[in-house]
Amino acid sequence: MINPILSYPKGVTLLGGGAVTPQALEAALQLAPHLVAADGAADVALDLGYQPEAVIGDFDSLSDQARQKLPPSSLYHITEQNSTDFEKCLSCVGSKLILGLGFMGRRIDHELAVYNTLVRFPQKRCIIVGEIDICFHAPRHLQIALDIGTRVSLFPFKPVSGRSKGLLWPIDTVPFAPAGRVGTSNEASAENVDLEFYDDGMLMILPRRCLPNLLDALGYDLP
Incomplete structure (x- = not known):
């Protein structure tokens, strides 16, 4: 879809719009210190006291209040509607490790779309982290x-x-x-x-x- 335009050498914590505890986010950032939010997950990050380095998506769920708090240079607005915000993020971000939080446990259609994307991006080292499980595309x-x-x-x-x-x-x-x-x-x-x-x-x-x-x-x- 899009060649990576954001490169993070130390690992990315990719935040979705689902439920995330402050403890889970802090633990993820200890492992993957660059915080990227998928669209309206920027509101989640700000509510937890974190400012994402980048926000990527079609911005149909990003609040006006979050837009006002974030530097314009951190907003990556991708208008096409043929991919999910999670896919847009994986397309744009290059990193040796991506930990995805807030993608398990709410809307099952969104969650299934995440797993579909993992399979279509096997070159990405992305691990979805939930409260109970982790899920990832198995390497060969x-x-x-x-x-x-x-x-x-x-x-x-x-x-x-x-x-x-x-x-x-x-x-x-x-x-x-x-x-x-x-x-x-x-x-x-x-x-x-x-x-x-x-x-x-x-x-x-x-x-x-x-x-x-x-x-x-x-x-x-x-x-």
């Missing part, structure tokens, strides 16, 4: 350290297959598909889980407490 190969018994859910957004080591129910012979087999509520049976997928399109869902494990597996240096 992932080795991750998890406590035995940790829930590992796999949900395909297009047909995809792969192999696994360290899962209670191996996936080696499973033809995953959105309207076919899915992999909810699998679990780690070893302290190291090794996954390989033969195509893009697989979303992986882990408990929120596993975020540090995932960042370590992706090679992101924790501060």
